[in-house]
Amino acid sequence: VLKDISLTVEKGEVLGIIGPSGSGKSTLLRCATDLEKPDSGEIHYEGTFGLVFQNFNLFPHYSVMKNITDAPLRVQKRKKDEVYQEARELLAKMGLSDKEQAYPYQLSGGQQQRVSIARALAMNPDILFFDEPTSALDPELTGEILRVIKGLAMEHMTMVIVTHEMNFAKQVSDRIIFMDQGYIEVEGKPEDVFGSSNARIREFLGKFREP
Secondary structure: OOOOOOOOOOOOOEEEEEOOOOOOHHHHHHHHOOOOOOOOOOOOOOOOEEEEOOOOOOOOOOOHHHHHHHHHHHOOOOOHHHHHHHHHHHHHHOOOHHHOOOOHHHOOHHHHHHHHHHHHHOOOOOEEEEEOOOOOOOHHHHHHHHHHHHHHHHOOOEEEEEOOOHHHHHHHOOEEEEEEOOEEEEEEOHHHHHOOOOHHHHHHHHHHHOO
């Protein structure tokens, strides 16, 4: 699925990954986050990573607070007071201070995705991966998540974002890679990628510009 991929993400960088369905974007992300085992090659990390899923993947029987605090308490064995304080700070950052005792079914899609971002951040990752973070949301809620991710970018959070939202990728990314048939076809700054003369990316982007 992936062919001759070589990629480095710098500390504090936001990398956007775009391309048609079946181009290998999600497979690349799954390999990078150890959900898939590559047949060959190497992946090196300096630190830890977190993953924000397309469909939120919150535990439906847990409150918002328990969704955020469960892994730091159970996996990292951190102190309860410290974890709860950090969780409340994250909820405040996400604009969800009044939702800590709510359950996922009581939240909008945008609120659920913000909880899932808070849950990932609660593990204090060095790099955060997003798998289509806005694809399950309507345009208004997409704006909510864009603002959150922009805020994280301003705090120099290292992020890798797979997305079909071209404006989203253009606005939030420091660098973009365009994938097609398992290869990285084009790589560069957003203005260079979106202004590329590469025939395949022009064809791909043209579909987003059609009325």
